Every structure is written in C-alpha cells, then in structure tokens.
Amino acid sequence: MRVQIVDDLNNGRGLKAPESQNLRGVVDFDYGKHSLVIPLVRMVTVRLLDPHDAERFKALRLLAVDNSPTSIWPTRQEEMARSIEEIAARIRPTTTQAVFGAFDGGALVGITGVRREPLCQVNHKATIWGVFVSPSYRGRGIAQTLLSAATVHASNEWETIQLMLCVNAENLPAKRLYASHGFQTFGLEPRAMKVGDRFYDEEHMCKQLV
Numbered sequence: 001m002r003v004q005i006v007d008d009l010n011n012g013r014g015l016k017a018p019e020s021q022n023l024r025g026v027v028d029f030d031y032g033k034h035s036l037v038i039p040l041v042r043m044v045t046v047r048l049l050d051p052h053d054a055e056r057f058k059a060l061r062l063l064a065v066d067n068s069p070t071s072i073w074p075t076r077q078e079e080m081a082r083s084i085e086e087i088a089a090r091i092r093p094t095t096t097q098a099v100f101g102a103f104d105g106g107a108l109v110g111i112t113g114v115r116r117e118p119l120c121q122v123n124h125k126a127t128i129w130g131v132f133v134s135p136s137y138r139g140r141g142i143a144q145t146l147l148s149a150a151t152v153h154a155s156n157e158w159e160t161i162q163l164m165l166c167v168n169a170e171n172l173p174a175k176r177l178y179a180s181h182g183f184q185t186f187g188l189e190p191r192a193m194k195v196g197d198r199f200y201d202e203e204h205m206c207k208q209l210v
C-alpha cells in the first residue's frame with residue numbers, strides 16, 4: 001500500500017474560497033499494491049493585528065529586511081531601532097491604519113499594512129505597505145488573501161475608493177501579485193531606492209475600488 005501525507009496550506013486563503021489547491025510537503029510511503037492519500041490540513045488564517053502582536057511583527061519585519069532588502073525600505077539597523085512601544089502604535093488599528101497578519105497556528109508568517117490619508121481632500125485614498133510572506137509559505141495565495149483583507153478593510157471601514165502602492169520595478173513576483181489584484185502602473189520613479197551601491201526604480205501603482 002502507498003500512503004501519501006499531503007500538507008495543504010492553501011485552504012487558508014480565508015476571505016475567498018480557494019480556486020485551486022496547492023499541495024505541498026507530500027510524504028509518500030510505498031506499501032506495495034494500493035495507494036492512499038491522507039491530507040494533513042493546516043489552516044493559515046488572516047486577521048487584523050493589534051498591539052499584542054508587536055513582538056511577532058518585529059521578528060517578521062527583521063526577516064523581511066534580511067530576506068528582501070530591495071523590496072522593504074528600512075535597513076536592519078533602522079528596523080531594530082524601533083521600540084516595541086513604537087511598533088505597537090504602528091500596528092494598532094485606528095481610523096487611518098490597519099495591519100493584517102497571516103498565522104500558521106501562533107506563528108506570524110505574512111503581513112500587509114494599509115494606511116489611509118488623514119486629510120479631507122485626500123482621504124478617499126489609502127496606501128498598501130509592507131507586503132511580505134515568509135519564504136517557506138510563498139506561492140500558496142497568502143499575499144493574495146492579505147491584500148484582499150486590506151482592500152475590504154479600506155473600502156468597508158474607511159470608504160476608501162482608491163488604493164496606492166509602490167513596488168521595485170524589478171520585483172516581478174510582487175508586480176504580478178498587484179496586477180492580478182487590478183493595480184495598474186501610472187508612473188516610474190527613477191532611482192527611488194538605493195541598496196548598497198545600486199539604485200532601483202519604483203513603479204507607482206493605483207487601483208480604483210469604485
């Protein structure tokens with residue numbers, strides 16, 4: 001008999017029903033004549049972060065700046081310098097800010113922030129920031145779900161009608177993610193970021209919600 005144990009994290013898409021299932025971590029035992037597939041289901045859930053998540057948020061941000069220095073702005077030193085109190089204030093949900101986290105059990109594995117403009121003449125807009133998914137959790141729809149959560153929040157809670165973001169022009173996975181969400185590029189900022197000795201351009205993207 002052949003036994004497969006399938007680790008399926010894609011059910012954690014959360015807001016939307018999964019369109020497909022990504023099957024990961026297949027364990028395959030061959031016992032001879034027959035085959036048996038046992039799905040080992042581990043849900044990834046998405047929720048709004050609050051100040052109690054500050055330590056976990058800081059740890060994932062440090063992973064993000066180490067893993068993706070050309071996608072995430074602060075350096076490790078700058079991120080390290082933020083106190084837990086500052087971080088708690090940064091992720092506390094308010095009328096102008098919200099941060100969503102993806103959890104595998106108690107482990108924070110993905111984050112996406114959204115910040116609404118505070119002033120009257122521009123508060124129909126909000127900006128997506130800090131999109132990051134831990135490397136071993138990528139390609140399972142987690143960023144899609146985080147982006148959906150931030151979009152629904154900006155639309156329903158704040159009546160935002162337009163989302164903005166910036167992305168390194170060379171970051172193809174992120175650009176595909178945003179394009180699949182309906183973001184369109186409207187400008188290119190040359191030399192927007194400098195990492196080491198190298199400059200990177202950034203694309204400015206926008207999505208109209210109504």
Ligand SMILES: CC(C)(COP(=O)(O)OP(=O)(O)OC[C@H]1O[C@@H](n2cnc3c(N)ncnc32)[C@H](O)[C@@H]1OP(=O)(O)O)[C@@H](O)C(=O)NCCC(=O)NCCS
Nearest residue numbers: 068071131132133138139140141142143144173174176177
């Ligand atoms: C970009 C990132 C957030 C995507 O996270 P993810 O959870 O793997 O993304 P998803 O599984 O939700 O995939 C969403 C879409 O992104 C695109 N995508 C994801 N990984 C990709 C890859 N390796 N290559 C090309 N496109 C990719 C695809 O269009 C995918 O849609 P599909 O599943 O319909 O094909 C993740 O790779 C990451 O954290 N990268 C480093 C940080 C970063 O670049 N952040 C963006 C800052 S602007």
